[in-house]
Amino acid sequence: MNIAVLGTGTVGETIGSKLIELGHTIKMGSRTNTNEKGLAWVQKNGSQASLGTFAEAATFAEVIFNCTKGVEAVGILKSIDPNALQNKILIDLTNPLDFSNGMPPSLSICNTNSLGEEIQQNFPELKVVKTLNTMWCGLMVNPSLIGDELHVNFICGNDEDAKSWVKELLRSFGWKNNQLIDLDDISAARGTEMYLPLWLRIYGATKNGAFNIKIIS
Amino acid sequence: MNIAVLGTGTVGETIGSKLIELGHTIKMGSRTNTNEKGLAWVQKNGSQASLGTFAEAATFAEVIFNCTKGVEAVGILKSIDPNALQNKILIDLTNPLDFSNGMPPSLSICNTNSLGEEIQQNFPELKVVKTLNTMWCGLMVNPSLIGDELHVNFICGNDEDAKSWVKELLRSFGWKNNQLIDLDDISAARGTEMYLPLWLRIYGATKNGAFNIKIIS
Numbered sequence: 001m002n003i004a005v006l007g008t009g010t011v012g013e014t015i016g017s018k019l020i021e022l023g024h025t026i027k028m029g030s031r032t033n034t035n036e037k038g039l040a041w042v043q044k045n046g047s048q049a050s051l052g053t054f055a056e057a058a059t060f061a062e063v064i065f066n067c068t069k070g071v072e073a074v075g076i077l078k079s080i081d082p083n084a085l086q087n088k089i090l091i092d093l094t095n096p097l098d099f100s101n102g103m104p105p106s107l108s109i110c111n112t113n114s115l116g117e118e119i120q121q122n123f124p125e126l127k128v129v130k131t132l133n134t135m136w137c138g139l140m141v142n143p144s145l146i147g148d149e150l151h152v153n154f155i156c157g158n159d160e161d162a163k164s165w166v167k168e169l170l171r172s173f174g175w176k177n178n179q180l181i182d183l184d185d186i187s188a189a190r191g192t193e194m195y196l197p198l199w200l201r202i203y204g205a206t207k208n209g210a211f212n213i214k215i216i217s
Numbered sequence: 218m219n220i221a222v223l224g225t226g227t228v229g230e231t232i233g234s235k236l237i238e239l240g241h242t243i244k245m246g247s248r249t250n251t252n253e254k255g256l257a258w259v260q261k262n263g264s265q266a267s268l269g270t271f272a273e274a275a276t277f278a279e280v281i282f283n284c285t286k287g288v289e290a291v292g293i294l295k296s297i298d299p300n301a302l303q304n305k306i307l308i309d310l311t312n313p314l315d316f317s318n319g320m321p322p323s324l325s326i327c328n329t330n331s332l333g334e335e336i337q338q339n340f341p342e343l344k345v346v347k348t349l350n351t352m353w354c355g356l357m358v359n360p361s362l363i364g365d366e367l368h369v370n371f372i373c374g375n376d377e378d379a380k381s382w383v384k385e386l387l388r389s390f391g392w393k394n395n396q397l398i399d400l401d402d403i404s405a406a407r408g409t410e411m412y413l414p415l416w417l418r419i420y421g422a423t424k425n426g427a428f429n430i431k432i433i434s
Contacts, residue, residue, distance in 0.1 A: 019260040110411070112318075151433040154415075172415050178241035185417040198371075198408035201400040208434050215245070215419065217428035 004029055004061035006054055006076065011093065011137045016041060018141035020048045021064075022172055023029040029057030058084040063091065063165075064126075070096035070115050071108045074122055086125045091160045091169075092116055092189075093132040093140065095196045104200055107193060116189025119139035120158065127162035130189040131155040131170065134199065136209045143174045143212075151212035152181050156188035181215070221246055221278035223271055225255040228310065228354045229284035233258060235358035236282075237265045239389055246274030275301040280308065280382075281343075287313035287332050288325045291339055303342045306379045308386075309333050310349040310357070310405075312413045317387065321417055324410060333406025337375065344379035347406040348372040348387065351416065353426045360391045360429075368429035369398050373405035398432070 005016040006029040017025045025048045030038045040053040058064055058080045068076050072093055077085070096115040098107040109115055116130040132140045134154060137146055143153070153175055157163050166182055182189065205211050222233040233243045242265045247255045255268040275281055275297045283294050283416040290311055294302070313332040314322040326332055333347040347358045351371060356362055360370070370392055374380045384397055400408065420426050 017386045053248050085349065089329075101329075110328055111323050111414075146433050150434045156418075181419065183422050189420040190419045194411040197328075198412045198418055201371075201405045201408040202371075202432065203402050205398055206432070206434070211434035212434050214366075214433050215431040216363050216366045216431050217423070217424070217425050 001025070002027070002061050003061065004064045005067055006064060006093075007067035008035050008041065009067065009069075011140075012065070013037075013041050013092055014048065014137040014141055015065050015093075016053075017045055018173060018189075019099045019171070020045050026047070026050070027052050027057040027060045029054040037174065042064050044159060053059035055084060058088075061088065063089045066090055066092045066094055066119070068094060071092040071098055071151050073115060073117055077119065079122055082123075082125055085123055088126060089165060090123070090126045090128050091132075091166055092119055092128055092130045093192060095193050097196065104197065107196065110190065110194050112190075114187070114189035115188050116156070116193070120186045122144050126157040127157065128186055129155065129157035129159075129162050129166045130186060131166060134192050136214050138210060139212055141173050143176075143179065146210060146212060149214055150176070151214045153180050154181050154188070154192045156182050156183040156192070157185055158185050183197055188191075218280065219244070219278050220408045221281045222284055223274060223281060224284035224286070224311075225252050226284065226286070228357075229282070230254075230258050230352040231358055232282050232284055232310075232428065233266065234262055237262050238259035241265070242297070243267070244269050244274040244277045246271040246391060247300060252328050269367075272297045272301060275305075278305070278307045283307055283309045283311055283336070285311060288315055290332060291335055294336065294340055294343075296298050299342055302340055305343060306376075307336065307340070307343045307345050308349075308375055308383055309345055309347045312410050313352050314413065319415065323411065326409050327407065329407075331401050331404070331410050333373070333383040333410070342425065343376065343423035344376040345403055346374035346376075347403060347409060348382045348383060351409050351412055352429050355427060356429055360396065363427060363429060366431055367396050368431045369396050369428075371398050371400050371405070371409045373400040373403055373409070375402050382412070 013201040044047045098108040120128040311324040315325040337345040
């Protein structure tokens with residue numbers, strides 16, 4: 001399948017390389033189609049990999065991964081012709097981390113709204129599915145890295161068919177059904193995004209970012 | 218030990234009864250010392266239990282549990298003579314849940330501040346330790362209720378001796394050392410309080426509030 005990965009950071013590179021390994025064809029999107037990190041990624045990932053502007057990547061794709069910086073996501077999507085977004089699934093795994101006042105980051109949007117909702121409200125033509133935003137990117141594409149305990153990945157979104165499709169893709173990443181916790185509509189993105197400050201403190205306390213949570217009951 | 222439990226809700230009752238079971242003497246604090254729920258709790262819990270105003274309870278106690286409604290906590294503490302708070306440990310297990318706009322609640326304070334910090338800033342004479350606020354109260358005092366897996370309880374606060382004392386008390390509740398995750402100073406309360414929206418969505422998805430999280434790495 002033709003998939004766009006918006007963003008040339010570590011998350012975008014990790015997701016893009018995993019999708020190529022799974023046989024998909026990926027156009028990574030950046031501000032320019034000559035972005036150095038993007039070109040380096042393409043060179044490493046062979047003929048299924050290419051680079052384009054955000055708009056070129058979205059136009060090329062049937063499904064879009066949003067791996068941009070959370071605080072820039074809405075502006076980037078607004079720079080794309082709405083026709084290139086029409087009826088497409090957007091998998092949003094970003095968090096609205098605001099580093100403008102230094103460390104630790106605060107959230108640029110939270111509590112009574114979330115980035116997931118903000119994207120869905122601004123782009124009703126997209127089917128936004130929020131997932132994978134509660135962990136380090138190495139675990140996103142390789143959940144068994146930390147053993148076979150049933151640590152979880154949350155998923156939410158307003159479109160049931162889109163969520164079903166994304167769950168199938170997540171299973172191809174290695175996620176088992178009973179690791180996928182469906183939190184219902186996109187407003188649950190408030191919960192998963194607001195978990196980030198706790199995630200950062202756990203990371204600070206344990207000095208290990210390769211962790212995730214399991215629900216015990 | 219003489220301990221105050223401020224608040225006559227389910228959390229206060231649960232904590233108060235557990236402390237009595239452990240041999241402590243408890244004065245529950247309320248707006249009036251004739252609060253019906255408070256009197257009913259006293260009657261059930263025998264001679265180690267009594268009821269007083271918030272100020273009477275704080276004066277009586279060596280250590281204070283804050284089990285009030287989060288949005289009311291600072292106001293309640295301001296109604297108490299600062300001499301009754303001087304140098305005491307305050308164990309804060311409340312969350313600033315704001316139900317004024319219906320369900321789901323938002324947080325009345327979050328992101329760049331937290332209730333734990335707000336209490337510590339307003340009452341420098343207290344040693345505020347935030348803990349137990351990430352779970353249903355039945356688990357706070359009985360962690361083995363959901364088996365022997367190492368689900369976690371976060372703790373934070375600015376005073377190391379106060380945290381050590383609280384950890385000892387938590388061990389008497391049944392918490393094992395490797396279940397207690399020390400997140401450092403009181404600013405980590407942002408993380409544990411901002412987890413509540415996710416907690417509520419997990420509860421909504423699983424229909425089971427008797428759960429907690431375990432760190433897998």
